[in-house]
Amino acid sequence: MQPLRGIVVAAVEQAVAAPICTRHLGDLGARVIKVENRAGGDFARDYDDVVRGMSAYFAWANRNKESVALDLKHPAGREALARLVRRADVVVQNLAPGAAARLGLDPAELRAARPELITVDISGRAGAGRHRGTGPARRPAGPGRVTSVRGAVRSGMDVVATVLPLRTAVLPRSSAAFQQAIEARRQQGHGRTHQA
DSSP, X not given: OOTTTTOEEEEEOOSSHHHHHHHHHHHTTOXXXXXXXXXXXXXXXXXXXXXXXXXXXXXXXXXXXXXEEEOTTSHHHHHHHHHHHHHOSEEEEOOOTTHHHHTTOOHHHHHHHOTTOEEEEOOSBSOSXXXXXXXXXXXXXXXXBOSOOBOBOTTSOBOOOOSOOHHHHHHXXXXXXXXXXXXXXXXXXOOOEEEO
């Protein structure tokens, strides 16, 4: 069963948390288009070279994805990203604090233009939400840990998972949160913003 078939995800991501999140969406049938830096791509590509010259981690975290390399410092690259975002149902990013806004990926602005859009901001740093400006998260997000997942669901309650193993905390809850957000969008016509 692929409940996310037909959903397009634009993912401006690298390293760990966002690639694992979008890998899961791809596993559920979403079309995930990964945007990589034109100068070398996702730095996780260089973690090792054990899978036919590619990083085992990169291959594992980025299965079921398409990839495009863009120079986001160049106007043509930013315009290509903007076109992709206009086609997307979901935008996921794990850029450094402030970088998303500079690239036109501020969730509030994206959703003001397209209320049906689902946006996901993932960070291992406390640069977003209520912890903005408080410095690094107590424990950076990584392959086996997550600092938190927050997102309003239909009941208005928060979905929270704090420093739990990634496979038991994030994947099932993020999958449920995405599916709830997509179902709410189908029924009510508006998306959600999630911060993790």
